[in-house]
Amino acid sequence: MTPFDCISSCAAPMAEADIDTDIIFPARFLLHTERDGLGRFAFFDHRFEADGSERQDFVLNREPWRQARILVAGANFGCGSSREQAPWALASLGIRCIVAPSFGEIFQANCVANGLLPVVLPVADWRQVLRFAQLGHLIEVDLKSCTVARAGAARGDRIAFDIMPRQRLALLTGLDETGLILHQESVRIAAFEQHQRRQMPWLFNPPASPAC
Amino acid sequence: MASQTLYDKLWDSHVITDFGDGTALLYIDRQLLHEVSSPAGFVGLRERGITVRRPDAQLAVSDHAVPTRGRAEPIADLQARAQVALLERNSAEFGLRYVSLSDPRHGIVHVIGPEQGFTQPGLTLVCGDSHTSTHGAFGALAFGIGASECGCVLATQTLRQTRAKNLRVLIDGRMSRGVFAKDLILAIIGQLGAAGAVGHAIEYAGPAITRMGMAERMTICNMSIEAGARVGLIAPDETTFDWLHGRPMAPAGADWADAVAHWRTLCTDADALFTREIRIDASRVAPQVTWGTSPDQTLPIDSRVPDPADLADSAQARRCERALNYMGLKPGTPLEDVPIDHVFIGSCTNSRIEDLRAAADILRGRSKADSVTAIVVPGSGLVKRQAEIEGLDQVFISAGFEWRDAGCSLCVAMNDDRLEPGVRCASTSNRNFEGRQGVGARTHLMSPASAAACALEGRLADVRSIEPA
Numbered sequence: 001m002t003p004f005d006c007i008s009s010c011a012a013p014m015a016e017a018d019i020d021t022d023i024i025f026p027a028r029f030l031l032h033t034e035r036d037g038l039g040r041f042a043f044f045d046h047r048f049e050a051d052g053s054e055r056q057d058f059v060l061n062r063e064p065w066r067q068a069r070i071l072v073a074g075a076n077f078g079c080g081s082s083r084e085q086a087p088w089a090l091a092s093l094g095i096r097c098i099v100a101p102s103f104g105e106i107f108q109a110n111c112v113a114n115g116l117l118p119v120v121l122p123v124a125d126w127r128q129v130l131r132f133a134q135l136g137h138l139i140e141v142d143l144k145s146c147t148v149a150r151a152g153a154a155r156g157d158r159i160a161f162d163i164m165p166r167q168r169l170a171l172l173t174g175l176d177e178t179g180l181i182l183h184q185e186s187v188r189i190a191a192f193e194q195h196q197r198r199q200m201p202w203l204f205n206p207p208a209s210p211a212c
Numbered sequence: 213m214a215s216q217t218l219y220d221k222l223w224d225s226h227v228i229t230d231f232g233d234g235t236a237l238l239y240i241d242r243q244l245l246h247e248v249s250s251p252a253g254f255v256g257l258r259e260r261g262i263t264v265r266r267p268d269a270q271l272a273v274s275d276h277a278v279p280t281r282g283r284a285e286p287i288a289d290l291q292a293r294a295q296v297a298l299l300e301r302n303s304a305e306f307g308l309r310y311v312s313l314s315d316p317r318h319g320i321v322h323v324i325g326p327e328q329g330f331t332q333p334g335l336t337l338v339c340g341d342s343h344t345s346t347h348g349a350f351g352a353l354a355f356g357i358g359a360s361e362c363g364c365v366l367a368t369q370t371l372r373q374t375r376a377k378n379l380r381v382l383i384d385g386r387m388s389r390g391v392f393a394k395d396l397i398l399a400i401i402g403q404l405g406a407a408g409a410v411g412h413a414i415e416y417a418g419p420a421i422t423r424m425g426m427a428e429r430m431t432i433c434n435m436s437i438e439a440g441a442r443v444g445l446i447a448p449d450e451t452t453f454d455w456l457h458g459r460p461m462a463p464a465g466a467d468w469a470d471a472v473a474h475w476r477t478l479c480t481d482a483d484a485l486f487t488r489e490i491r492i493d494a495s496r497v498a499p500q501v502t503w504g505t506s507p508d509q510t511l512p513i514d515s516r517v518p519d520p521a522d523l524a525d526s527a528q529a530r531r532c533e534r535a536l537n538y539m540g541l542k543p544g545t546p547l548e549d550v551p552i553d554h555v556f557i558g559s560c561t562n563s564r565i566e567d568l569r570a571a572a573d574i575l576r577g578r579s580k581a582d583s584v585t586a587i588v589v590p591g592s593g594l595v596k597r598q599a600e601i602e603g604l605d606q607v608f609i610s611a612g613f614e615w616r617d618a619g620c621s622l623c624v625a626m627n628d629d630r631l632e633p634g635v636r637c638a639s640t641s642n643r644n645f646e647g648r649q650g651v652g653a654r655t656h657l658m659s660p661a662s663a664a665a666c667a668l669e670g671r672l673a674d675v676r677s678i679e680p681a
Contacts, residue, residue, distance in 0.1 A: 018407070018531070022645045022646070027647075028630070030626055031291035035251075035359075045646070045651055076406055076440065079440065080643060081342050081624075082341055083358075084249065084359035104410070104440070105442050106342055106356055110360065113360035164374070177364060178363060181237065181364065181372070185229060185237055189369065189370055193369075196239070200470075202467035202468075203335070205467075
């Protein structure tokens with residue numbers, strides 16, 4: 001996973017609430033089993049006309065947002081289906097950070113697992129960042145100081161955000177969660193299993209296969 | 213020990229390491245795998261050169277991409293065929309149980325898990341699918357996860373998770389005729405909002421829940437995610453134990469009594485505190501139908517299409533307008549005047565035998581409107597077989613419905629069951645999102661009985677106006 005420390009980019013404004021993962025990654029493209037190169041399907045039905053041409057009313061098809069690495073999204077962004085293809089596709093488009101008043105929970109966790117920073121802001125702060133995004137300003141997201149600001153803003157004008165320390169660390173270091181658990185927790189996992197096997201043996205001896 | 217909610221008990225009994233920041237490493241007792249969210253996890257195992265930690269704790273089945281007709285033939289769509297074959301290959305390579313398409317027990321992952329007794333009270337159970345909350349109906353801590361997390365469970369049998377807050381939905385009163393669990397959960401989502409329960413685990417309780425059978429409880433828990441909650445829970449009771457007893461993968465012999473003794477402890481303590489609580493009177497809930505593009509945009513069937521102009525909040529007004537525009541509806545139109553083109557009875561929300569019976573009770577001896585195409589997709593091969601034993605297949609076929617094989621079908625429209633742009637569907641599924649049933653297709657969520665009523669009338673219809681035959 002690519003580490004995240006600080007990015008500076010224009011931010012694409014996508015202020016509608018409840019943009020679900022079906023909009024971000026339509027289900028018919030889930031038939032692809034690979035995870036790379038999925039950016040071509042991101043927001044497909046909003047991004048392209050039926051003939052494959054770009055829709056001019058879609059923000060990521062317009063300058064300067066075509067190069068945006070930040071999305072400023074509405075509340076409950078990424079709600080719905082758990083499909084990790086949604087953050088894979090966004091990452092493949094070059095998106096590294098999404099700023100929103102709230103997220104769908106599974107999507108938010110999937111973002112962190114893929115090096116995308118989900119920034120949750122109170123609505124008043126979010127509105128300010130949304131305004132910068134709409135004006136095409138350069139926005140800086142710094143995970144070291146946990147702040148968002150218009151590029152070059154004075155320290156006092158930076159907007160602070162909260163993120164769980166472990167998520168922050170994971171993003172800063174590009175940490176591999178599974179690798180870390182295998183490395184640090186194996187003994188405790190085995191001890192838990194041993195205890196549970198004594199307490200609830202039925203959990204460990206199901207029939208070899210479901211029977212008709 | 214301080215009083216605990218059911219969620220607290222399930223959480224605490226699975227903590228391996230508490231990281232002290234609101235997150236903990238949880239032991240995962242069971243994982244269900246399907247063809248869409250599992251491939252990356254197996255790639256990860258190969259990259260690390262490791263095996264699945266507990267093959268006995270996994271159950272794999274293809275459900276999302278599978279066709280619901282012509283099942284004796286190879287899958288016509290080559291991508292779908294490859295995806296299904298990949299899960300079969302991965303399962304064989306790593307020694308996991310795989311339920312093949314030709315197996316009579318095949319079906320939707322959230323239907324067959326309970327059916328086989330793989331789902332049990334007290335478990336942590338995950339699946340790379342947001343409707344995993346379904347299994348909470350048994351008092352299991354069950355939640356949907358992403359593909360990376362699927363891989364983590366395959367490798368470690370654990371997940372790091374953030375502890376949720378406790379939200380209780382208390383349901384009093386009796387549902388009136390024509391009102392079902394689906395109507396209740398839609399009304400609850402309407403009250404909470406699509407993001408209303410984000411960060412919370414919902415426990416459903418109260419007399420209306422206690423009276424429900426397992427199918428209804430699964431319908432309720434299934435849609436928790438549509439209010440933003442990953443977890444929906446119902447405390448297990450005699451109804452739960454009776455339902456599970458004798459299931460192929462349920463505890464058997466001497467284990468059964470020990471398991472039930474443990475399961476009886478799985479309830480919220482009398483004085484446990486919830487962060488939030490809402491109350492619903494089931495007797496005041498009317499049959500629901502969604503009018504918009506989010507499951508919280510729901511109304512009683514005898515209402516009119518809402519008017520954005522009536523909404524004080526401008527963001528809410530825009531959201532409403534956007535939904536109406538997609539749905540092709542005019543403010544003020546009586547919902548019952550809206551014609552429909554298609555009916556879908558199925559999905560992990562409403563494809564169990566009880567759902568098919570409820571729909572068949574409306575359809576028996578009657579015919580669908582000529583303008584409507586209607587399909588029934590049972591949740592599993594066993595549901596299908598049971599329905600055929602009861603003659604329900606003949607009721608549906610005589611009414612003009614197509615009688616299909618099990619799968620997710622038109623709930624996710626990944627297979628060849630897809631609607632054309634502008635087609636309006638009365639659907640027993642769980643999401644009315646833009647494009648969910650096909651690009652430009654329009655979905656109205658409702659109960660199986662309501663969907664049957666819509667098929668008869670060729671429009672959104674009030675099931676209460678039709679006497680069960």
